[in-house]
Amino acid sequence: MVKKRKVPERKCVVTNEMKPKKDLIRIVRNKEGEVFVDPSGKKNGRGAYLSLDLDVISKAEKSNVLSRTLNAEVDPAIFEELKTLINGKIDEK
Known part of the structure; x- marks a missing residue:
């Protein structure tokens, strides 16, 4: 019998829902205080997750x-990038 691997879940900071990591997008603040979108989910720094949903x-x-x-200023360009990314993801489905 093949054991099913546990799907890593993270909490969306807006809805507070636990979701599989692949259904969320990660935003990172690094040591220099730069905030950026991390589509790979693997960059170093403090991460926050958002649902892949334009409303969120x-x-x-x-x-x-x-x-x-x-704990950092989030540039409005980050939100633009997120919206573009989500629109791209929705188009892929």
Whole structure:
């Protein structure tokens, strides 16, 4: 019998839902305080996860939740990048 591997789950900082890591996008703040999108999910730094959902991204942008979670200023360009990324992902499906 093949044992099924546990799917790594992470919590979305906006909805507080636990979801499989592949259904979320990671935003990272590194030691230099730079904040960027980490599609690979493997970069070093403090990470926060968001659901791959435009509504969630908009809520995160309005509520400033990412800035609080990462203790850093989040550039509006990050949200633009996230929206572009999500639109790309939705088109792939």
